[in-house]
Amino acid sequence: MFNEETVQAIREQSHKMEQTGEPTPQVLDFIYEHDLFKLFVPGELGGKMTPLPDALRIFEETAWIDGSLGWLVSIGSGGGFFTSAISPEVSHTLFSNREAVIAGSGFPSGRAKQVEGGFVVSGQWKYCSGSTHATIFTANAVIENETSTASHIRSFIFLPEQVRIHQDWNAFGLKATASHSISVEKEFVPEAMTFDLMQNPFHFHDPIFHYPFVPFAQASFAATAIGIGRHFLEEANHLLEKNRATWATSSPDRVSFVNDKIEEMEHLFNRRVDDFYKIVDDSWAQHLRQQPLTEEGQQQISLKCQETAQAVLRCAGSIFPFLGIQAVMEEAPVNRTWRDLQTACQHTLLIPFREIDITNKD
8 A cells, every 4th residue: 555665764763753752743744644544534524434344454554564653543543433423513623624633541530520511521541542643532431420329431522722641651662652641630521522432323324333343443453463563574584684694604503493483473473364354354244234243243353353463472472582682672673563562462452361272273
């Protein structure tokens, strides 16, 4: 999708982005130029509604270019999923801008009190990727009802001037995603600037809005991990070629061992990736036939996403120890991709929390 010159130009920004902790203006311009934050925004709002299988391959490709770029694209574009739950009038105001993108959190760590015309909200939310360039913030809060012990969760939309960004993203990977905490203190939010994904009114009817949200999110993250993993394998091969002559002289068996290890992991990687796209593509085709995905079918997709991410992670982990001292230098591309992959695969939605077999499947 993106030409070699573009890929190289972005990768030349990677080290600088790691140092600053956020994407450069040039990388953001690339995202805006290709509407990568608007993959799931309806055409009426200036978006480019993209079928899920196509979007996943875009996530993979952008993550292959640079891990932080891929993460920001998958997270940022995923915010378009909310447009169906927000009134068209509000969505038009929020999303029509060329640079419109959401940063936020799904964890209900806020509190809201209903008042006339809306809510007063306070809270702090962690890991809000894209916080420094977001034009919209969303966060979940528990609505406190003074007359009842009952409470429920609702999503709230904040404008940048309502939000304080806490510069606390200090992870060793995906450094340029600006995944900082945000907080608000007794901010008034009009009723129209709230929504409830559990009772989605479907103001827009593109098929993506009716696809189950959790498998959608898991597939997006898994595709991002695939892209980072593919870049890691390329960098491992580059490092092997760079050191082939030296290693052959100092340790004659080393070149063939590392080469065989990379080839073995590439084979496993490609099998798992093919399996991943097959199950997601098949589920999308079923969805388009208006055949609802069963609970069991959704669980199979979820497990496949987790299996794929863990397989990619283990492929990289099986190779990394044999790449030599150069691989532990933070400025080395193979090191950055390894760190980005560890970080991406740490997301809760990609962890099965049980032992899985990723190798003995055909």
